[in-house]
Amino acid sequence: xxxxxxxxxxxxxxxxxxxxxxxxxxxxxxxxxxxxxxxxxxxxxxxxxxxxxxxxxxxxxxxxxxxxxxxxxxxxxxxxxxxxxxxxxxxxxxxxxxxxxxxxxxxxxxxxxxxxxxxxxxxxxxxxxxxxxxxxxxxxxxxxxxxxxxxxxxxxxxxxxxxxxxxxxxxxxxxxxxxxxxxxxxxxxxxxxxxxxxxxxxxxxxxxxxxxxxxxxxxxxxxxxxxxxxxxxxxxxxxxxxxxxxxxxxxxxxxxxxxxxxxxxxxxxxxxxxxxxxxxxxxxxxxxxxxxx
Amino acid sequence: xxxxxxxxxxxxxxxxxxxxxxxxxxxxxxxxxxxxxxxxxxxxxxxxxxxxxxxxxxxxxxxxxxxxxxxxxxxxxxxxxxxxxxxxxxxxxxxxxxxxxxxxxxxxxxxxxxxxxxxxxxxxxxxxxxxxxxxxxxxxxxxxxxxxxxxxxxxxxxxxxxxxxxxxxxxxxxxxxxxxxxxxxxxxxxxxxxxxxxxxxxxxxxxxxxxxxxxxxxxxxxxxxxxxxxxxxxxxxxxxxxxxx
Numbered sequence: 001x002x003x004x005x006x007x008x009x010x011x012x013x014x015x016x017x018x019x020x021x022x023x024x025x026x027x028x029x030x031x032x033x034x035x036x037x038x039x040x041x042x043x044x045x046x047x048x049x050x051x052x053x054x055x056x057x058x059x060x061x062x063x064x065x066x067x068x069x070x071x072x073x074x075x076x077x078x079x080x081x082x083x084x085x086x087x088x089x090x091x092x093x094x095x096x097x098x099x100x101x102x103x104x105x106x107x108x109x110x111x112x113x114x115x116x117x118x119x120x121x122x123x124x125x126x127x128x129x130x131x132x133x134x135x136x137x138x139x140x141x142x143x144x145x146x147x148x149x150x151x152x153x154x155x156x157x158x159x160x161x162x163x164x165x166x167x168x169x170x171x172x173x174x175x176x177x178x179x180x181x182x183x184x185x186x187x188x189x190x191x192x193x194x195x196x197x198x199x200x201x202x203x204x205x206x207x208x209x210x211x212x213x214x215x216x217x218x219x220x221x222x223x224x225x226x227x228x229x230x231x232x233x234x235x236x237x238x239x240x241x242x243x244x245x246x247x248x249x250x251x252x253x254x255x256x257x258x259x260x261x262x263x264x265x266x267x268x269x270x271x272x273x274x275x276x277x278x279x280x281x282x283x284x285x286x287x288x289x290x291x292x293x
Numbered sequence: 294x295x296x297x298x299x300x301x302x303x304x305x306x307x308x309x310x311x312x313x314x315x316x317x318x319x320x321x322x323x324x325x326x327x328x329x330x331x332x333x334x335x336x337x338x339x340x341x342x343x344x345x346x347x348x349x350x351x352x353x354x355x356x357x358x359x360x361x362x363x364x365x366x367x368x369x370x371x372x373x374x375x376x377x378x379x380x381x382x383x384x385x386x387x388x389x390x391x392x393x394x395x396x397x398x399x400x401x402x403x404x405x406x407x408x409x410x411x412x413x414x415x416x417x418x419x420x421x422x423x424x425x426x427x428x429x430x431x432x433x434x435x436x437x438x439x440x441x442x443x444x445x446x447x448x449x450x451x452x453x454x455x456x457x458x459x460x461x462x463x464x465x466x467x468x469x470x471x472x473x474x475x476x477x478x479x480x481x482x483x484x485x486x487x488x489x490x491x492x493x494x495x496x497x498x499x500x501x502x503x504x505x506x507x508x509x510x511x512x513x514x515x516x517x518x519x520x521x522x523x524x525x526x527x528x529x530x531x532x533x534x535x536x537x538x
Contacts, residue, residue, distance in 0.1 A: 071382055074381040089311060
């Protein structure tokens with residue numbers, strides 16, 4: 001599979017802060033990659049390196065086999081601006097035309113706006129748009145050049161549920177048409193819903209790089225829920241919460257926990273076992289100190 | 294080339310859609326023209342013509358300092374600026390559009406002064422003198438464009454606006470733009486030749502029929518241009534290093 005973007009042993013510092021520490025990552029054609037990590041983990045720095053805004057202190061960043069600093073290499077990428085920075089006095093039509101003018105095969109304006117639910121807003125001044133409309137316009141601009149690879153940094157922050165789902169559909173359509181997507185998100189639900197591959201980044205390092213399911217399994221955590229009274233000490237419980245008569249237990253070994261429950265001969269009903277969400281996996285992976293079992 | 298024009302078009306649209314910025318750009322030179330030149334120099338063609346040249350120089354300085362000083366500082370604060378760097382274009386369309394937009398704003402700034410001079414004073418020029426005068430104004434604006442760029446790349450917007458204002462008035466008054474070109478007060482006569490304003494103004498005056506420029510102000514104009522150019526390049530590189538390396 002063709003590699004569109006590549007970071008090789010990349011280190012990047014800001015003053016005394018190390019934003020990226022020996023990160024290697026390949027983005028291959030047709031992938032939908034979610035970059036996951038807490039604030040300050042290095043996700044945006046990584047995107048800035050791929051987009052040519054920053055240079056690594058050591059290591060190498062490649063975009064379509066060349067340097068991201070070369071404008072020609074950036075013809076096939078699209079990046080989302082921060083919606084707070086869109087020029088407020090320009091009209092929607094003007095800002096789309098401005099961005100499109102940079103690309104050899106720009107998108108048709110009407111069709112682009114339609115994909116992002118902005119039909120009929122061509123003549124509106126950007127300063128007069130709602131936050132959600134600005135956000136959608138900002139994401140639409142990443143697609144203005146008909147790119148092969150888009151970098152979406154927090155694409156749906158501040159959108160309501162309906163708008164978020166509409167935007168997800170637009171991203172999925174792009175991906176279904178052969179496009180490659182790298183997105184960062186605060187919303188784990190978003191990464192879970194869109195991404196096939198998850199790269200967990202924390203403190204400038206890649207902690208995990210695998211499929212969504214595999215990353216979930218790395219943590220291997222299970223939720224065990226049951227209705228019971230006072231419980232004895234049970235093995236392997238990472239976290240216990242009580243909600244009325246329901247008890248929620250988080251454990252790495254659900255089988256051992258259930259055996260221990262039965263052996264202890266405590267009365268319980270309504271036993272449920274389910275895999276953890278990506279969020280819990282993520283919290284487990286990025287936990288800075290090992291959890292006491 | 295077409296990208297340069299595209300960038301210039303949208304930068305210009307952004308500028309003129311804030312009408313107060315355009316009004317601010319034209320107000321002081323026009324107001325000075327109405328208050329100081331029209332009532333006092335209206336009758337004498339040469340005095341009126343030279344005073345008009347002074348006001349146009351003032352206008353050009355003001356536009357160059359504000360458009361670049363404030364404009365660049367403001368751009369740097371907006372996330373839109375780094376975004377445009379991810380587009381497939383080199384640095385030239387962005388930079389060039391800034392300069393072209395500055396020139397357009399300069400023209401817009403001197404137009405009202407020109408209209409007031411033509412209708413309300415006895416100022417007069419031949420077409421050749423007018424063209425020569427515009428060329429001289431262009432030369433006069435260069436050091437102030439560079440000082441503007443220096444301030445814009447060095448300082449945040451709030452500091453830039455203060456510094457630009459602090460630079461503008463002493464440079465204009467000290468250069469003798471608000472006095473008689475031929476008979477300035479002793480203090481102005483002493484400092485003016487050392488300010489970049491004076492060399493530019495003398496070129497403008499000479500172009501429209503005034504006395505020939507003197508060597509010292511012209512040499513100082515060149516020195517200021519070179520120094521301001523070096524400072525602007527230094528501030529630009531420093532900013533690039535901070536934000537984009």
